Amino acid sequence: MLADPSPDLCRALADDLRAVDFTSAALRQQWGPVADDAIVRGLRAVALRALGTQQDARAVLARLFVLGIPQSAAAVAAALPRTGVAGLQALGVAQAEGDDIRPLALIRPQSFADDLGDGEWWIASDLDEAAVGGPLPEDHVLGVGGASLTLAALQLPTPAATALDLGTGCGIQALRARRSTAHVVATDISQRALHLTRLNALLNGVDGIEVRFGSMFEPVVGERFDRIVSNPPFVITPRAEGVPAYEYRDGGMVGDGLVEAFTHGVGEHLSTGGVAQYLGNWETRDGIDGLDRVRGWVEAAPVPLDAWVIEREVLDPLAYAELWIRDGGTLPGSPEFTHLVEAWLDDFAARGVTAIGFGYVLLRRPPSGDAPTLARYERVGQSLGEGPLGTHLAEALAAHDRLALMDDAAVAASVLTVSSDVTEARHHMPGVADPSVIELRQGGGFARTLTSDPALAALVGASDGDLTVGVLIGAIADLLEVDAAALRADLLPRVRELLFTGFLHFA
Structure with missing residues (x-):
């Protein structure tokens, strides 16, 4: 040690x-x-x-x-x-x-921004491929990469008492969690990773981070946390001779078994209302879509959980193999590269895998021990919006919880405002007065673009914190000369969606 x-x-x-x-x-x-x-x-x-x-x-x-x-x-x-x-x-x-x-080791400055302000850490990690001059050793401790930054930005900024960073690596997630959490437990199967996490905490003057050695949830048996965050070793790796098993990305299981096991076990370690956020890969296997398989994992978990799963990217088996072989420092065109590609393709073929998804998982132990009310599985392929995503996620959860207690009459009685980052685009055919397409575009959050109709666009445009939703719907029905009750039944579910996704806010 x-x-x-x-x-x-x-x-x-x-x-x-x-x-x-x-x-x-x-x-x-x-x-x-x-x-x-x-x-x-x-x-x-x-x-x-x-x-x-x-x-x-x-x-x-x-x-x-x-x-x-x-x-x-x-x-x-x-x-x-x-x-x-x-x-x-x-x-x-x-x-x-x-x-x-x-x-x-490398020691690189890493800037960050969250609800508490801007800052910068120095992050120590193992030497990268350029410094090593070839393939990485299997016990390599990764520095701050794109996935690390994504997960750090996704972390909820709302204050909490305790957090668990499972598979801490160089400790970047533990540092980020400590910004809003009083005490963080950081675990890893690598003593080198735990050493670097301690080093980075001390180097940046951050207290309240405790490190523990062990795999998965073994170091925290019987404990519960308000937040659990993990960039786990989710990379799907063939269990074949000659294929490197990098500790920082390979959990030693077959296929996407590690993400399934994490999903199955994480609920037992969440406090009531506690939230787990992690990254993962999942396979489309034997004709069953990857997101549907994740849904099955959540539904089979022993602890009922709210779920919001976002798939950001899908790769075919060859593209996936090439990505992670290059990540380990093996160059295309070499005999080693060809051997590894064949091992990956054989592994995928043996399980009937046709595609591999990557995305973000947010699971929550429902507040007050209630039954789950959130089961959202979606694909978000566009570039992300501006601002910390963690804030957007926290606002979406708060909106969901408020809406779960509201019937349609309560929604209709609400006064709303349109988010400052929302714009509208109208597309016209040449010489035609009425638009053929109306789009509502979001500048922050997940930068969603929603196709609208004149009624919904009018409701969003008139949501200025003055009149209730019900009053606005009545006025729009009169303007469009349509039945008010039918328009209300059509618009209220879409208003709920716009509140969850951040296009609209409660005034």
């Missing part, structure tokens, strides 16, 4: 990084936005060219900890006067080799 990182050394390193303005903005200014984007894709050459022969402290640390390139011991010592070379070695993030210092 790795020794616990020294709080004093972590504070010293943070002071050194702060002193040289080791931030995302400063680094982007030093090597330019093109190099910044290239680094995300694992390409170092553009940044190295921009840095050239610069030897200021930030340039030295950028090469060492962002790009993973050894630097001279003298330059590193000068850049980190409080930490020193010995301090880096004691923290396990670098080691001396002759006159050079070789990084053992």
